[in-house]
Amino acid sequence: MEKTELKDGITPEIIKAAKDRYGEDKVKIASLPKDENAEEFLDVLVRVPDRKTQGEFEKWLDKSPDKAKEILVNACVLTNKEAVKADDGLFAGAIDALSKLLVVRTAIIKNC
Numbered sequence: 001m002e003k004t005e006l007k008d009g010i011t012p013e014i015i016k017a018a019k020d021r022y023g024e025d026k027v028k029i030a031s032l033p034k035d036e037n038a039e040e041f042l043d044v045l046v047r048v049p050d051r052k053t054q055g056e057f058e059k060w061l062d063k064s065p066d067k068a069k070e071i072l073v074n075a076c077v078l079t080n081k082e083a084v085k086a087d088d089g090l091f092a093g094a095i096d097a098l099s100k101l102l103v104v105r106t107a108i109i110k111n112c
Contacts, residue, residue, distance in 0.1 A: 008043040010079055015045065018078055022047045028101065032084070032093035042090060045078040048101045057102075072098050 006012065010029065018027045026048040034040040049057065053075040060068035073091065076098050077084050084090045 006043075008080060010043055010045050014079065018045055018047065022050075026050075027078075030094065030097035032090050032097065034087075034090065036089075042080060042083065044080045044084060044094065046094070046097060046101065047076050047078060048103065049076050049098065054102060069095050076101070 006015075015027065028046050028048070029043050030046045031041040031043050034042055049072065053071065056071050056075075057068050060071060069091070073081070073084060073094050077094055084094050
């Protein structure tokens with residue numbers, strides 16, 4: 001993984017604490033576009049949704065998509081969460097980033 005310049009309040013200490021809590025490979029930095037032209041970005045620390053979070057997200061996805069998205073953001077955005085929740089564009093960007101982190105593996109089915 002390439003080294004990323006830290007900004008937007010993300011420090012090496014915050015990253016280390018998150019990796020200690022969630023796992024070395026479960027913490028990522030997502031750059032969310034602040035404007036329509038994607039000229040400015042807000043970096044947020046996110047974690048890969050665990051099985052429980054993914055289950056809660058999927059449970060509400062059909063019944064209440066807005067609640068499902070809130071569950072995902074509340075559980076998985078680790079920094080600048082209030083800024084993300086306050087701005088529709090940042091919120092949509094966070095949902096996009098987190099949906100790419102949902103663990104989905106495709107099985108190979110073979111005849112026996």
